[in-house]
Amino acid sequence: MREAIGWVRENTEARQLVISAQSYLKDSYYGAAGFIQVGEPYTEAGIEHVEMLLNL
DSSP: OHHHHHHHHHHOOOOEEEEEEEEEGGGIIGGGOEEEEEEEEEEETTOOOEEEEEEE
């Protein structure tokens, strides 16, 4: 994940990354990489998800 984020920072003009994450990964995986939850949880394909944002 850190390498992918680094690549985006170095090779694009993106100012933020927005992802749809499975809720059970929001803290341990995406939160650890610096993403923050925005909005309320929702169900997609029968699995709880949250939108997550990382400002670059």
